[in-house]
Amino acid sequence: MHDRTTSDRTSDPSGTVGRGDGMDSVTRPFVAHRNLLFTVAYEMLGSAADAEDVLQETWLRWAGVDPATVRDPRAYLVRITTRQALSHLRTLGRRKESYIGPWLPEPLLTTPDVAEDVELADSVSMAMLLVLETLAPVERAVFVLREVFDVGYDEIAPAVGRSQAAVRQIAHRARAHVAARRPRGTTSAAETRRTVEAFRQAVETGDLQRLLGLLAPDVVLLTDGGGVVRAALAPVVGADRVAQVLGRITGVMSLRTAQVNGDPALIARLGGEIDTVVAVRIDDGLVTGLYAVRNPEKLSHLERETALRR
Template sequence: MSEGTRNTSVPVTRGGRMESVTQAFVTHRSLLFTVAYEMLGSAADAEDILQETWLRWVGVDLDTVRDQRAYLVRIATRQALSHLRTLGRRKESYVGPWLPEPLLTAPDVAEDVELADSVSMAMLLVLETLTPTERAVFVLREVFDLGYDEIAEAVDKSPAAVRQIAHRARAHVAARRPRGVASAAETRRTVEAFQWAVQTGDLQRLLDILAPDVVLLTDSGGVVRAALTPIVGAGEVAHVLGRIAAAELRPTHVNGDPALIVRLHGEIDTVIALRVDDGRITGLYAVRNPEKLSRLGRETALRR
């Protein structure tokens, strides 16, 4: 459906127009943020996209807009694509592993399995391996179920080209996506056992919970001390985790995944998102860069 098709409804007054513009933006704000965040992996940059989308949206003639949701998504996608290229250059000079900015998410995000999977740390890292256009097409098609015609307008490609890009991106992601998702009950038991093992310093229990090939990624941005390369293997990861036994650990959900917030002297020091498969932890994503921890004091609304 083309957003540019003229609507034959009676034009609204100037004051009524601004009210309609604002209402449409507010209605779709969480959706637009989610689109931008899934494309960029940065909440701060997603907020910038929202601002740029709003500035362009207020100048649109609503009488020419048939589908406000699709039109707003198109604006946000185009802005995000431009930002992606800038972010790529920034990541090239990033110190140590780069992880997405963690978001404290409400339980309803975890209940939407597809949404939770799409914003998980593991999936966002897979999306990092796509080209900007592939990422945009994959997100809009697979996560938000937009039609090929709508996506084509958003990425300035023909519908036929978008279908090919979607097929290529889908195959790329399928070959790299994490293993099957564990049940909620299994995940809860594993995370509780993991927290207990870390806090009590029970090394053997910790080794039992960690998968043999578990990977720990730590994002410090070079601002605080952290490993600058991935740590692989249960023994190596357990050794590192032993250093936080004295810290305060609080269970929560980050990006739809179970996570632990690590506090030292009452301040958030690290957030660790956990990936659970078959009753064992296969991935740990530890964000320590202070610039990425500012949103952990409040939940972020994510919507499809």
């Protein structure tokens, strides 16, 4: 619990969102940039729960600052958020070491405008977040700030505790690392929607031939149950094996498409409750990756849309 004796403004300002009136000079800039700060933290962590913790910590530090001394509130808030996210990233790394089975990012039901911002949608896609997982913490922070949010090297340097020259080298290394691992082929938004819908129909109807026609020969299925619910503890590789696994949910779960992390995805319900979210990676018109999140602790952000901003 934090100390509320300084002033009432040290409480979480989320309740002030949308009021507009009565916000003081500290609360107003935080609320104005809240969605941006959440997006920065989420892209660095891949966890909405941890990103929300980072926002709370950012607010507590920001509430103790005299706004008259801050030239650029947005840059200042991003710097605080980055430092807090880096701290969480190291802790999260230790948690992942003992995680049961594949660890996947926490999926978000995103607003339509996220999909319209192609660069933002790409940066929060499951495929990209998994690529970012392969970066060292500072590399990830530098890449996210520079490539996604176009933050200057002079602002990134104090946020990550490195010199500008070092940050430039880190950015170059991170870009090369990501470029070598990001999706192979480009697929238009319209083609992605058609492919995901065809995939949904094939799974729901149990049309094996149609399903095999949509899956790349080397397709990979990752399932994240976190040791809480049943899930494969190792990647399932190959069209035949993946189709066999998907065939088990035919007629058992209801499937619908939704915008998850900026891309069309499938939400599977069992008895009316969300059971699994399946993000789909498509390269050159074929499904090359399936990311099925089943861990109930990671499904809380799918009943309402989350606004992401750059």
